[in-house]
Amino acid sequence: MNIGKPTLLLDENKCRKNIRNMVSRAKQNKVDFRPHFKTHQSLEVGSWFSHEGVSKITVSSCEMAHYFSTQWNDITIAFPVNILEINTINNLAAKINLNILLESEQSAGFMVSHAKENLGFFIKIDTGSHRTGLLPENKQTINRILEITTKNKLLEFKGFLSHAGHTYNCNTYNEVRDIYHKNLVILQELKQLYIGQFPNLILSTGDTPSASMLEDYEGVDEIRPGNFVFYDLTQLTIGAANASQIAIAMRCPVVAVHKHRNEVVLYGGGIHFSKEYIDYPGLGKIFGLPVKQNTDGTWGKVVEKACLSKLSQEHGILRAPKEWIDTCNIGDTVFLLPVHACMTVSCMKKYQRVGCNFSNGDKNEIKAMG
């Protein structure tokens, strides 16, 4: 397989294994599974979830809900409802089971007067990440939303939803567990308070770190992790995945070798990887890690003491030990694990499939949204 430009590889075997593993974890924990599709953004990868029996999904925008609505009929848009897209919302709700998120009286009031189709809604609770949602002590607004929304019978309260995104700042099991449990206690208190009035309400939560790391996450009704489908270096540093589970890699041409400073210049920059970085133990600020290439187009272990250390628009600077640089030539390609899979996929918008048997060259390319 020859490439001329930066190319996003997807190891289908690893990816399907990640999917099966999470399906099985959800079953063991007796929770419903509504995976977030903002990571892969692809109908074809989505079909691998259907194959494992998954029937409902989460997305992060109306645009993404629209894209997936051709093949999925139960979608939660896990983003504060954008009232400027009311027409898209009504159109989607006419076609599929759609859930939105409310977290203010203003949005609730708007939806009461504008919803023209059956529409589920969750109240978004801020369990500590402080990005979006109502603070759990703000019962006044929760009550107001529940009161206002009774005025439009098309609106159905589904339950409370949280995203414990602050697990992304963790790097030990105990930290992730503590955040998850605090999140759980908050949600369960709300359930007890409101279950009498809404006997069918559910609790929906779930981020990839807690869904991957905790041996037990009973106590909620539904989980919505997304990143696990590919994992990435962020999940690796949190401890939510090991490198062998990461199912995507960038493949980039070498365009210059600077031996005197142990650097290689790659065609592959911020417009390909995104500018997301992490502080990696022993390496500092990194944008990716190179991995060893297998002869079948897949990849193996991380190259030690090497990293993608700088990115500009199209250039990537790879820093590596002398022994590795000495083996590197212009015209070679380097495989690299990304820091944040969701962002890299958003930049690349398509995949080259590896790690599976296929005979038809056309099927190597897997498209994503947009």
Next chain:
Amino acid sequence: MNIGKPTLLLDENKCRKNIRNMVSRAKQNKVDFRPHFKTHQSLEVGSWFSHEGVSKITVSSCEMAHYFSTQWNDITIAFPVNILEINTINNLAAKINLNILLESEQSAGFMVSHAKENLGFFIKIDTGSHRTGLLPENKQTINRILEITTKNKLLEFKGFLSHAGHTYNCNTYNEVRDIYHKNLVILQELKQLYIGQFPNLILSTGDTPSASMLEDYEGVDEIRPGNFVFYDLTQLTIGAANASQIAIAMRCPVVAVHKHRNEVVLYGGGIHFSKEYIDYPGLGKIFGLPVKQNTDGTWGKVVEKACLSKLSQEHGILRAPKEWIDTCNIGDTVFLLPVHACMTVSCMKKYQRVGCNFSNGDKNEIKAMG
């Protein structure tokens, strides 16, 4: 003009003024002008340069050269030649005047045996930014490249090219001037050494900070700034532009207002702005700055003490003083100046035109590459 999603606005008047200003500066300094088109990536914006008499351009990839080759017939790909794209290079060189960059014996040797069309080349010199290029003292490799390339008469040595990208780390006029002069001295020494052998060789340099800030940049033959077409907050902090020159802004819907912590949640995240940030005086790490909206769809001054302080995939968190937050409602839109125009354009891939007279609604959208 209504929007439902994050939208990239382009103020045509400001942009055309930036173009005219740089054309005039190049003329005053008696240097050729080969603007870098990686910032706007748009045939239509490119046509505004043609209108000012510009006839040759710079791009950063074969893909971009291909895109612009339908309307431009003199293009330099200012990126170390990617030998894996030799077919694209030969195809382009058959159609237009194409220049590539060489900085190693290996690439030079490859081009000698594979170039099938007339092709200009520059030797890329590292004048201090240490991203790509040959160190100026490495005469051995310069000589080897010049010697090897005589073996294929289709290859023509055009001169020495540098990019003083380290001006991007400056924030005073004196720092930019010092870097520019050091860069100039290096290039001029090379010219003196090789002009006897290559009487037509030229010196090509130019980054937006030095091309915008220095009152005098004679001494080179050609400049290649790109970002000036729009400018951005990075150029503002360097001192290369003032806020009123910035010709693009993101417009984002408000989806939540968190008064208790003076924050607004915007629909507009890392996949729209890119994850590029700067440390801004008095505000810390920022991803954008909000500006006041004019009634005609353009924008005015920066909102004081406010900034885009966090980005996730689709969310942007805007932090602002209480007085401003109090005026903000769900369903409003906020206009924001981007940190790095080139990266934001690469994410958005199209513009909504403002700041000019137009009657045909279809003409409001300006497309960029890809």
